[in-house]
Amino acid sequence: MAETILIVDDDPVQRRILAGMVSKMGFEPVEADGGEAALSILAAPGGAQIRLVVLDLVMPDLDGMGVLERLAARAERPPVIVQTAHGGIDTVVSAMRAGAQDFIVKPVSPERFHVSVTNAMNSATLNREIGRIKRAASGRTGVRDILTASPAMERVLELATKAAASNIPILLEGESGVGKELIARAIQGESTRKSRPFVTVNCGAIPANLVESTLFGHEKGAFTGATEKRIGKFAEADGGTLFLDEISELPLDAQVKLLRAIQEGEIDSVGGKKPQRVDIRLVSASNRDLTDCVRAGTFREDLYYRLGVFPILIPPLRARREDIPLLARHFMSRFAAEESKPVRAIAPDAMLALQAFDWPGNVRQLENTIFRAVVLCEGDCLQLRDFPQLRMVSQDDAKAMARDLEEDLASEAAETGAAEQTIERPASRETLAAGGLFAALGENGHMRTIEEIEADMLRFALDHYDGRMSEIARRLGIGRSTLYRRIRDLGLEDAA
Numbered sequence: 001m002a003e004t005i006l007i008v009d010d011d012p013v014q015r016r017i018l019a020g021m022v023s024k025m026g027f028e029p030v031e032a033d034g035g036e037a038a039l040s041i042l043a044a045p046g047g048a049q050i051r052l053v054v055l056d057l058v059m060p061d062l063d064g065m066g067v068l069e070r071l072a073a074r075a076e077r078p079p080v081i082v083q084t085a086h087g088g089i090d091t092v093v094s095a096m097r098a099g100a101q102d103f104i105v106k107p108v109s110p111e112r113f114h115v116s117v118t119n120a121m122n123s124a125t126l127n128r129e130i131g132r133i134k135r136a137a138s139g140r141t142g143v144r145d146i147l148t149a150s151p152a153m154e155r156v157l158e159l160a161t162k163a164a165a166s167n168i169p170i171l172l173e174g175e176s177g178v179g180k181e182l183i184a185r186a187i188q189g190e191s192t193r194k195s196r197p198f199v200t201v202n203c204g205a206i207p208a209n210l211v212e213s214t215l216f217g218h219e220k221g222a223f224t225g226a227t228e229k230r231i232g233k234f235a236e237a238d239g240g241t242l243f244l245d246e247i248s249e250l251p252l253d254a255q256v257k258l259l260r261a262i263q264e265g266e267i268d269s270v271g272g273k274k275p276q277r278v279d280i281r282l283v284s285a286s287n288r289d290l291t292d293c294v295r296a297g298t299f300r301e302d303l304y305y306r307l308g309v310f311p312i313l314i315p316p317l318r319a320r321r322e323d324i325p326l327l328a329r330h331f332m333s334r335f336a337a338e339e340s341k342p343v344r345a346i347a348p349d350a351m352l353a354l355q356a357f358d359w360p361g362n363v364r365q366l367e368n369t370i371f372r373a374v375v376l377c378e379g380d381c382l383q384l385r386d387f388p389q390l391r392m393v394s395q396d397d398a399k400a401m402a403r404d405l406e407e408d409l410a411s412e413a414a415e416t417g418a419a420e421q422t423i424e425r426p427a428s429r430e431t432l433a434a435g436g437l438f439a440a441l442g443e444n445g446h447m448r449t450i451e452e453i454e455a456d457m458l459r460f461a462l463d464h465y466d467g468r469m470s471e472i473a474r475r476l477g478i479g480r481s482t483l484y485r486r487i488r489d490l491g492l493e494d495a496a
Contacts, residue, residue, distance in 0.1 A: 004028045004049050008038040009056040018054055021113050026348045035062025039070055049149050050078050052120055057084040068098035079124040081116050118344045125333035142189040146182060147330055150320035156312060163310050164190035171307050172285040174314030177364030180285040183314060188241040193281055196240030201233045204249035211254040213270050222271025234267045234278050241281040248286045248293050259303045317359040324355050327363060331370035342380045350384040356481035357390050455490045
């Protein structure tokens with residue numbers, strides 16, 4: 001799903017013109033015919049997805065200045081570009097003082113509109129990044145610092161906010177690179193401990209013989225090489241939050257002491273004579289399923305139940321593709337500023353390729369990919385050639401998806417007002433079993449694989465809908481990019 005721009009104008013012709021410009025830039029236009037309607041859209045549950053408002057100043061019900069005044073009272077608001085047929089200096093100054101990011105005079109040229117939108121979006125991204133850095137430096141990173149347009153990720157943030165209100169142990173699960181530490185810091189920033197220490201421990205990076213000393217500290221002379229007393233990570237985090245990353249890598253003997261520290265709220269340093277009480281908020285994270293580790297005998301079951309009181313599963317990036325355009329533009333603006341590059345946009349075919357890629361390294365991989373593309377870019381727009389590592393999505397695939405999108409829009413326009421018709425087609429014996437169902441058993445009498453059944457379904461869909469890819473994707477409930485990728489992976493290009 002593309003980022004959304006809200007167009008507010010009482011003139012339907014002007015709205016249609018601006019909507020066309022917005023669509024060509026790769027954004028999703030949403031239209032409102034007045035100020036009250038615009039505020040209702042922004043206040044609705046989906047209003048958080050709107051990244052920019054193009055606002056007419058002269059409207060009959062609530063004018064643009066009134067909308068700006070209402071928006072000024074909101075803690076979180078998108079940047080606003082005002083448009084007017086009267087470009088007087090007084091009008092412009094008043095609008096900018098009221099919070100507008102830029103202004104355009106009707107009729108606006110596509111080039112001027114493109115520059116204004118790009119600058120406003122980049123400026124908003126940089127302002128968010130500056131605010132995030134300041135909050136991170138003061139330990140106040142919160143849920144609102146996490147960019148998302150995905151319902152699945154919104155649910156994660158909702159759970160994180162609820163968990164932050166208590167002292168319950170939290171277990172963050174998800175693949176490497178999905179942002180587990182970022183969620184942990186957001187939980188800290190939303191809690192009453194936000195001004196206290198946030199201590200991170202990568203359990204997989206500690207040598208086995210130093211795990212106990214690292215976590216709980218040691219006394220001088222406790223073992224060979226202990227030339228001075230050292231406090232452990234638990235003591236460092238006293239009063240704050242202790243984040244144990246890759247907890248599944250912790251050795252079994254250290255797991256015993258960790259369990260006692262959690263249960264009793266006190267630690268024993270190596271060589272210490274008496275336990276020390278600590279008050280910490282414990283957040284653990286793992287990129288492996290801890291239940292599998294428990295079954296394999298590498299993780300204690302009683303410790304698992306102590307750590308996993310409030311589990312939060314963070315979905316991989318491929319399961320929340322709505323976030324890819326938002327994150328890509330965010331990273332682009334940040335790295336362009338850091339590298340002093342004039343990069344302002346991402347070409348539509350490049351964005352399609354980014355959305356179609358599976359991202360096994362998740363957000364971290366996307367961030368590094370955008371960083372490299374910004375360095376390689378020779379103009380002001382990231383092109384598909386700037387992403388050589390996207391091997392799975394070729395330029396032809398991206399162009400095909402773009403053509404298919406245009407055909408889809410044309411088809412929908414042609415079918416407006418016509419009733420949908422269902423085409424009855426005979427099922428082929430090779431694909432379907434008796435009763436019109438896909439055969440579950442193969443000729444050898446054993447179950448067929450999921451990929452074989454999926455291939456049969458796609459062959460049937462390609463035939464049933466005459467190869468209309470947009471229709472097939474819609475009927476199967478998947479994205480067009482996913483459909484293209486599965487057709488390629490299953491070797492069905494000829495059938496397509």
